[in-house]
Amino acid sequence: MCVDKNVGRSSCKIIYNNQIAEGVYEIVFESASISSLAQPGQFVNLYSSIGSRLLPRPISICEVNTKEQWVKLVYAVVGDGTKEFSMLGKGQTIDVLGPVGNGYEVEACETSILVGGGVGTPPLLELAKRIEGKKLIYLGFRTGSYLVEEFKKYGEVQVATDDGSEGHHGTVITLMNQNNADGQRIYACGPKPMLKALQQWAGERNIRAQLSLEERMGCGFGACVGCVCKIKAKNELGYTYKKVCKDGPVFDAKEVLF
Amino acid sequence: MCVDKNVGRSSCKIIYNNQIAEGVYEIVFESASISSLAQPGQFVNLYSSIGSRLLPRPISICEVNTKEQWVKLVYAVVGDGTKEFSMLGKGQTIDVLGPVGNGYEVEACETSILVGGGVGTPPLLELAKRIEGKKLIYLGFRTGSYLVEEFKKYGEVQVATDDGSEGHHGTVITLMNQNNADGQRIYACGPKPMLKALQQWAGERNIRAQLSLEERMGCGFGACVGCVCKIKAKNELGYTYKKVCKDGPVFDAKEVLF
Amino acid sequence: MNLSVNIAGVELKNPVMTASGTFGSGKEFEQYIDINRLGGVIVKGVANKEWLGNPSPRIAETYGGMLNAVGLQNPGMEVFIKEDIPFLRKFDTKIIVNVVGRTISDYCEVAERLQNEDVDLLELNISCPNVKEGGVAFGISPQMAEKITNEVKKYAKQPLIVKLSPNVTDIAEIARAVEAGGADAVSLINTLIGMKVDVHKRQPVIANKIAGLSGPAIKPVAVRMVYQVAKAIRIPIIGLGGIMTGEDAIEFLMVGASAIAVGTANLLNPRATMNILDEIETFMKTKKIRDIKEIIGIIE
Amino acid sequence: MNLSVNIAGVELKNPVMTASGTFGSGKEFEQYIDINRLGGVIVKGVANKEWLGNPSPRIAETYGGMLNAVGLQNPGMEVFIKEDIPFLRKFDTKIIVNVVGRTISDYCEVAERLQNEDVDLLELNISCPNVKEGGVAFGISPQMAEKITNEVKKYAKQPLIVKLSPNVTDIAEIARAVEAGGADAVSLINTLIGMKVDVHKRQPVIANKIAGLSGPAIKPVAVRMVYQVAKAIRIPIIGLGGIMTGEDAIEFLMVGASAIAVGTANLLNPRATMNILDEIETFMKTKKIRDIKEIIGIIE
Numbered sequence A, B: 001m002c003v004d005k006n007v008g009r010s011s012c013k014i015i016y017n018n019q020i021a022e023g024v025y026e027i028v029f030e031s032a033s034i035s036s037l038a039q040p041g042q043f044v045n046l047y048s049s050i051g052s053r054l055l056p057r058p059i060s061i062c063e064v065n066t067k068e069q070w071v072k073l074v075y076a077v078v079g080d081g082t083k084e085f086s087m088l089g090k091g092q093t094i095d096v097l098g099p100v101g102n103g104y105e106v107e108a109c110e111t112s113i114l115v116g117g118g119v120g121t122p123p124l125l126e127l128a129k130r131i132e133g134k135k136l137i138y139l140g141f142r143t144g145s146y147l148v149e150e151f152k153k154y155g156e157v158q159v160a161t162d163d164g165s166e167g168h169h170g171t172v173i174t175l176m177n178q179n180n181a182d183g184q185r186i187y188a189c190g191p192k193p194m195l196k197a198l199q200q201w202a203g204e205r206n207i208r209a210q211l212s213l214e215e216r217m218g219c220g221f222g223a224c225v226g227c228v229c230k231i232k233a234k235n236e237l238g239y240t241y242k243k244v245c246k247d248g249p250v251f252d253a254k255e256v257l258f
Numbered sequence C, D: 001m002n003l004s005v006n007i008a009g010v011e012l013k014n015p016v017m018t019a020s021g022t023f024g025s026g027k028e029f030e031q032y033i034d035i036n037r038l039g040g041v042i043v044k045g046v047a048n049k050e051w052l053g054n055p056s057p058r059i060a061e062t063y064g065g066m067l068n069a070v071g072l073q074n075p076g077m078e079v080f081i082k083e084d085i086p087f088l089r090k091f092d093t094k095i096i097v098n099v100v101g102r103t104i105s106d107y108c109e110v111a112e113r114l115q116n117e118d119v120d121l122l123e124l125n126i127s128c129p130n131v132k133e134g135g136v137a138f139g140i141s142p143q144m145a146e147k148i149t150n151e152v153k154k155y156a157k158q159p160l161i162v163k164l165s166p167n168v169t170d171i172a173e174i175a176r177a178v179e180a181g182g183a184d185a186v187s188l189i190n191t192l193i194g195m196k197v198d199v200h201k202r203q204p205v206i207a208n209k210i211a212g213l214s215g216p217a218i219k220p221v222a223v224r225m226v227y228q229v230a231k232a233i234r235i236p237i238i239g240l241g242g243i244m245t246g247e248d249a250i251e252f253l254m255v256g257a258s259a260i261a262v263g264t265a266n267l268l269n270p271r272a273t274m275n276i277l278d279e280i281e282t283f284m285k286t287k288k289i290r291d292i293k294e295i296i297g298i299i300e
Ligand SMILES: Cc1cc2nc3c(=O)[nH]c(=O)nc-3n(C[C@H](O)[C@H](O)[C@H](O)COP(=O)(O)OP(=O)(O)OC[C@H]3O[C@@H](n4cnc5c(N)ncnc54)[C@H](O)[C@@H]3O)c2cc1C
Pocket: A043, A056, A057, A058, A059, A060, A061, A074, A075, A076, A077, A078, A079, A080, A081, A082, A083, A119, A120, A122, A123, A213, A214, A215, A216, A217, A249
């Protein structure tokens, strides 16, 4: 079955919700519409069921299965909202809206480089599945790792950790340099410092890079103009504000002003 | 085990929470302190777990078991808070504070008359257990009935319903008149019109009556002076405001100004 | 069942509108709701020229509410006229343009430019707490509020609603002033001014430091102000502030609002307005209210 | 770790106090908490004579907050002096008396009567929205606020805190006025004015119609006002409004409050102040803050 319409905020049944690393959870829920509409790099809004916490928690889509109609997300517990989600279990429901956002533009090329940092790695999984050609996958973590085995199905995976607990001791960027990583397209998601470094890295090599940004959101579907980032523009200021939730979260690295 | 201190707001484990009549639930939870301290006519505060609903829901204590350390309440679903409670199940927890309030003064006499209306009947159960002597128990409901079998263990029970679906068709007061109810003490809890009628009934017969009142509460333990009722006083106005949660909920019928 | 209401000569099919800044010009909602069902759409603030808005972060969550300091980012009236009016005109609903400016003449320029455009009502926003220029100052002084209303009226062809700030000592006084200035209706409330600090980072959560508080947390303040204003003026009132449900909407009608607007709730659930409409209809059915006007202002 | 702070020459062992009207004089809390741990107890409003208060219902729940219209019911200063001061003096904490009145001379009478009583500070309540007489009017006009402060100062032996109303256009202006009038400190905020309607019964939920809104819903407004007042005056500030957790308390300290008061949270959990104290201590430990004064007013 294929659903061609984003059905808005609705209650989805949880298939499972497990811890996969210290403070990191993988949640899988049923959704015909999201699983059939989702594009890599898009996200969903999760909502708290506690009346005092109103705003959406945007979480990137990690993987979907259109046939079995499920959606997988991976999220870190960083505050009250994600903590609440982590306590949900199989059979319970969660309010979800999506898919939202402008995902990665998947371009065919010989070698694609995928770079993820921390909870920025999950959205690259569905992407890795869908890109054709050779894929060099660089995953960075503070400590430990997750999803690495899944990624290995789709490409050559290299891991870097800040504390050296796994793979290369250092950042993904130093690892990429060390490996003389080379390709025609870069797809990245992760913390701002990583994206900034990648912007430079790609710029120096003149490789097209697509970066997925984060910002605090009011609505998560383009209505409030609350989630803006600076995008280069030909005006006096040299930039304009674009919505991360609607114009992004994925932007061309050349456009982004950090 | 006997606990001699009200432990404040704390999380209590639910033993069961079942519907016993249309929109009326019986909840039993574990509490060493409440079960050992409770006096008939006292109540507990139940709290919502939804952050947007802050205030306590005062619910009278229906029955306690000191040995097995449980507390039973009976409540009607009338709004969002009680609806939320009705959805809780065995093994889940609920925040409770109590026992609070000034319950019935249990006085030995030949015949006591207990009069309950709707969700005002439950608190009379623990009372019926503890009063010595003959007990005439009058229970009024809008339609149907509940707890009647329990009450029968402790006295002679008569039921009245507004719609005649059970027992006498009419109010408990008309039923009492019809029966020429007679006794030395009256204990009552129920809707305001019933209490008002009883105040007159008892006054005419010069029988001491204790009435349990209701009022919206801010704290439920005497701190906010939010839950006052008018109590006769020897001042220019003829009344003063007393706290239902602390000075009551049980007042002598002679004192109450409706 | 009659749900229609009249605001300054404009007939709305029902009293449910969308609050400025929380619905864009409706494009983001088209896939979620039937815009035809709305009494009216109050679009986001429109200035004479493009406004960039405030830096990020612009949004914070608070207990039962949210803070925003968008700062009225908008592409200016020409883009609005070219893109948004034609979009909205596809639907059978009223178009209300929220007008923003830095100076009185900015506001007048927008009103003048819209004279021959297909717009049903103007809403003068003199109450945005998130921009340093003009806006706020006009909303907190009765003299200024009266003056700007009076000036803009000279250029406005459509009836003029003035949107009031709740950040004042006496909102009834401001309402009387804009009524005296010629306003055809008032809307209230705009956001309360609030602030939130990230105690870990030791800095305000919002780049602009102070921001506008909206959402269900502020509803009691909004209801009280609508009540007070309804007692003070004779022009119609559009009530808003924290409306999440049909019963919330009815509260505003009962204290004297002729119509209501749904703000933050749109952001939390794009179908909020439809749910609210359904709930109002159910309420009327259950209570056997044949005409919504029966309950407007019934609270003494 | 040093948690002590100084308010107008009075050393509090820590910055956590109880807000007036939400703690009585502490008797209801004795069984739940160790009153000795509190920096201070701000008692419920005390008038020269007994006040009956408002009719019932006085309380309503709102989204993330509550409305109250208690109307300052209190047995008058003589009862207070006889019963409450001796009770509170058993504990090692500061006693702050919230003074209420209908006329300036009412307030002065209470201040004068307390001159030789064992009380540490007075808090002048010129901001209660629930009584028609006096109170409110003094709190919303800078001239009146300065005048009453000045008059009461003549009779007060203890340092004088003035409690400000948030229902004003410019709270910094009122704060400057009471500073000029001789206030030794200010406390803010009192409740916002709100209202709630029972749409089924078609009447206000609260008998008094309008009431004071408190609780976590109003915290962003309170934080913003403390921030603004901290920039405007030099006397110390006691911050309050919606404090539920230690982090909430720290927000107020960071924007410039020297101490804080816990209000509605006491009603929802009598142990709230103890939890807040624990959380402040944990925060300081985690962040290696040795003296609480290090973080007071660190937000620019
Ligand atoms: C497009 C997008 C995709 C995202 N995808 C993922 C994902 O796949 N997995 C994942 O774990 N996280 C993801 N995030 C981040 C996630 O949204 C936040 O961690 C979450 O909202 C925090 O909610 P909370 O209630 O737990 O924390 P809060 O208590 O609200 O805040 C805790 C901390 O999280 C930060 N935070 C809060 N909201 C946001 C936000 N909207 N964006 C960025 N940081 C925020 C705050 O700065 C704060 O320090 C994504 C964010 C965006 C914008």
